[in-house]
Amino acid sequence: MSRNKLAVVALGGNALLRGNQKGTNDEQNQNTLETLNNLVYLAEEGYNLIISHGNGPQVGNILMRNDAGDTMYDIPQMPLDICVADSQGGIGYMIERNLRNVLRERGINRNVITVVTEVAVRPDDPAFSDPQKRVGRIYEKKEADELNAKLGWEFKEEVKKPGGWRRVVPSPEPLDILNHELIKELAEAGNIVIAVGGGGVPVAIDEKGNVEGVEAVIDKDRASSLLGHKIGADEFYILTDVPFIYKDFNKPTQEKLEFLSLEEAKKYIAEGQFSKGSMEPKVQACVNFVENGGEKAIITEATKLEDKSFGSKISR
Numbered sequence: 001m002s003r004n005k006l007a008v009v010a011l012g013g014n015a016l017l018r019g020n021q022k023g024t025n026d027e028q029n030q031n032t033l034e035t036l037n038n039l040v041y042l043a044e045e046g047y048n049l050i051i052s053h054g055n056g057p058q059v060g061n062i063l064m065r066n067d068a069g070d071t072m073y074d075i076p077q078m079p080l081d082i083c084v085a086d087s088q089g090g091i092g093y094m095i096e097r098n099l100r101n102v103l104r105e106r107g108i109n110r111n112v113i114t115v116v117t118e119v120a121v122r123p124d125d126p127a128f129s130d131p132q133k134r135v136g137r138i139y140e141k142k143e144a145d146e147l148n149a150k151l152g153w154e155f156k157e158e159v160k161k162p163g164g165w166r167r168v169v170p171s172p173e174p175l176d177i178l179n180h181e182l183i184k185e186l187a188e189a190g191n192i193v194i195a196v197g198g199g200g201v202p203v204a205i206d207e208k209g210n211v212e213g214v215e216a217v218i219d220k221d222r223a224s225s226l227l228g229h230k231i232g233a234d235e236f237y238i239l240t241d242v243p244f245i246y247k248d249f250n251k252p253t254q255e256k257l258e259f260l261s262l263e264e265a266k267k268y269i270a271e272g273q274f275s276k277g278s279m280e281p282k283v284q285a286c287v288n289f290v291e292n293g294g295e296k297a298i299i300t301e302a303t304k305l306e307d308k309s310f311g312s313k314i315s316r
């Protein structure tokens with residue numbers, strides 16, 4: 001008897017929050033609903049599904065609330081691992097609630113469950129001395145300099161918007177997904193599982209097995225790719241704000257890349273075809289997934305998932 005296909009779908013970019021938006025509850029709710037309406041055909045086709053999501057803007061906002069609470073009301077600050085866990089709960093709930101409604105409207109009988117997921121990292125990962133993960137909103141240079149002087153926040157220029165500055169935090173490599181066997185079991189029983197939100201809550205595990213929180217934000221595409229590998233997923237989708245990946249992006253010779261072999265994807269990465277901190281880690285996450293036994297990985301726009309004429313497909 002053939003088993004249902006297992007897919008990991010990573011929601012990012014405009015799947016939850018569009019570039020020109022502030023991030024109100026209504027905005028995020030509407031974007032999430034639109035994305036889920038495009039995604040739910042996978043459930044209709046019988047896929048077993050795991051949904052992951054980014055948290056860059058949201059965890060940045062949580063950090064700002066941390067600072068505001070501390071300054072204005074003497075509320076103790078929470079460390080970044082707790083902030084990531086908060087973002088997993090909040091965003092997971094928003095996806096779960098909207099998905100329940102979409103499934104009901106389409107007459108699909110599937111349970112939805114959000115799993116707060118810890119992801120193991122090395123406490124001595126080199127990322128801790130070179131913070132690169134952009135979180136929160138975009139600032140003018142002057143504002144960024146003032147916040148750096150006042151609160152010690154570190155900033156780097158935004159990859160997608162040169163001239164804009166974003167707070168950066170360390171982003172270590174994900175090494176293991178805690179509870180991945182349970183996530184697989186839940187998904188293979190037909191439940192739609194929301195997991196490794198925001199790349200997972202970073203934790204370090206010592207030689208005795210003691211688990212400690214680590215202050216960082218893991219890249220959700222890397223963590224989602226690792227989860228896909230750990231559970232033997234067949235397909236891996238990254239939903240972003242462009243419908244394809246491109247060679248010579250934004251040049252007169254720009255060319256959309258619709259079907260890529262592993263070798264082609266690796267060659268384009270080596271040539272520096274994709275922007276660092278933006279498209280390159282997404283393509284690398286797809287390469288890792290397929291290299292580790294996944295059937296295919298697809299990068300497409302959040303609202304175009306159902307239309308198979310869109311999307312860049314990477315396979316062997």
Ligand SMILES: NC(=O)OP(=O)(O)O
Pocket residue numbers: 012013053054055056057134198199217218219220221
């Ligand atoms: N954690 C993470 O990678 O979030 P974004 O995709 O929102 O940057």
